[in-house]
Amino acid sequence: MIAQPHPPTKRWITRPFPGSVEQQAAIDSLTQSLGISSALAALLVQREVHTYDEARTFFRPEMGHLHDPFMMKDMNRAIMRLQMAMLPEKQEKILIYGDYDVDGTTSVALVYSFLKNYHSDIDYYIPDRYKEGYGISKQGVLWAAENGFTLIIALDCGIKSIERIAEAKALGVDFIICDHHRPGSELPDAAAVLDPKRDDCGYPYKELSGCGVGFKLLQAFCMNASIPLDALLPSLDLVAVSIASDIVPLTGENRVMAYYGLKYLNTAPRTGLKALIRVAGFARELDITNLVFGLGPRINAAGRIQHAKAAVQLLLAESEDEADTFAMAINKHNNSRREFDSSMTEQALAMIRESETLLNAKSTVLYDATWHKGVIGIVASRCIEHFHRPTIILTQSNDKAAGSARSVPGFDVYEAIEECAELLEQFGGHTFAAGMTMPVDNIDAFRLKFEEVVSRKIKEEHLTPMIDIDLPLDFSEITDKLVRIVKQMGPFGPHNMQPVFMTEGVYLVEEPIIMKEKHLKISVRQQRSGHILTAVGFGLAHLARQLRKGEPFAICYQVEQNFFNGNVLLQLMLKDIKV
CATH class of the missing domain: 2.40.50.460 (OB fold (Dihydrolipoamide Acetyltransferase, E2P))
Structure with missing residues (x-):
């Protein structure tokens, strides 16, 4: 130790x-x-x-403080495409596709559970973290096409999946993208691209979670179909969990939705979340901190240790027995995640302390082919607690180096990674957290380039916790x-x-x-x-x-x-x- x-x-x-x-x-x-x-x-x-x-x-806060969802670029196109898929004479098969983290799984549970009340031919898909990786996967697109799905609603991902969405279109599969990550210079050729961070999107609030964008799609759907908003409000328990776990600002619409989401969590949570609250041992009123450190990590653990589909199954559970079974299994995964987290953190800290170069650097980039991909982001955060600087933890996945980056207040790690794009095969994320893949042979060059970029951009005060x-x-x-x-x-x-x-x-x-x-x-x-x-x-x-x-x-x-x-x-x- x-x-x-x-x-x-x-x-x-x-x-x-x-x-x-x-x-x-x-x-x-x-x-x-x-x-x-x-x-x-x-x-x-x-x-x-x-x-x-x-x-x-x-x-x-009042629900009336939420913005009109049709102010979001492409919302009209999204609703028109969704309506067309639901026409009695069409009855297209709709697939709800989401990322494997908390934001993605809550998004899928939200949109799937609501739309299935109005459309019977609907299913959901969560990519395997280890076999398919982040975002829209080739395997997911092929599975959708082979199973007759002609519309995919992608949640918390898709904004940079140019190639995959083009392949889907060639196979007769349309996409409605609901994302909140920064777009690249090119947008995918989808039926609709909902992302408040689009340069051409005039939506007043830019900081929605992926689940929040999904909620705005459903809000527009309700308005268009004359469905009372009250039918959608209980789903705010999921939105609150996503807002807390994705660490988005608690301002504007996020604050309104989190405020009401916490009310539902504390008075009438859905069966799956109620079971998760029980196994987490919360006896008093939940707040955002409880969601960040109690519910979020358990939901995340499903995809980190095995497959995130188990998290969606929990969130969709209707009977208490079923919910308890999933909640206990997920809690067990969370305990395993803690063990991986602890041992990997010890190894990572030892690597830094034993290297004079790493000790004196302005950034940390560590690689070990044996590390568990599911917890590298957590380990990056743990390293920052001891060495307060931008940190990237890499491991081997599908013959590539897969990494998770975390930053310190005041420093945009996404922009720093973007300057190293020529060494990467894929990357995406936010100011304070990002993911990437690269050839294993590029790791040393990436470490040097990232250190050069960080050293040039970071201010000395950013390297001291405040x-x-x-x-x-x-x-x-x-x-x-x-x-x-x-x-x-x-x-x-x-x-x-x-x-x-x-x-x-x-x-x-x-x-x-x-x-x-x-x-x-x-x-x-x-x-x-x-x-x-x-x-x-x-x-x-x-x-x-x-x-x-x-x-x-x-x-x-x-x-x-x-x-x-x-x-x-x-x-x-x-x-x-x-x-």
């Missing part, structure tokens, strides 16, 4: 306090109209909420009301993170407590206010040695409620400590 080093020292970046005349006027107005503290009003202004009406929209702090706060301002209103600012996620506060002049009340050798628990008092609070820092035990009774220090933290023995206590969740 490799000794785990302490996480690198973090930079504290305090957001500018709203200080202009206009911002201060907005703070004063919100303080009075909402009956809240100036600190809470400042948090709202930081989130571009300036008026009572904007606050009402922010705190009470903590964004919203506001300085006195302990006297930490009240039940503050916690209650902060909670209403969720769902939290990228671009709407749970507020982080900072307090200086804090003293130990008693000696620190170390829990399970790695977690820190302290009782702290702020001299100025005299208030005493309990603070817990997961993975921060190493900071205890810096603390001395009688010596002041600063803490940054989130404020939460701790439910214990029927009591609800305010508790600080430490992010970092500075003496």
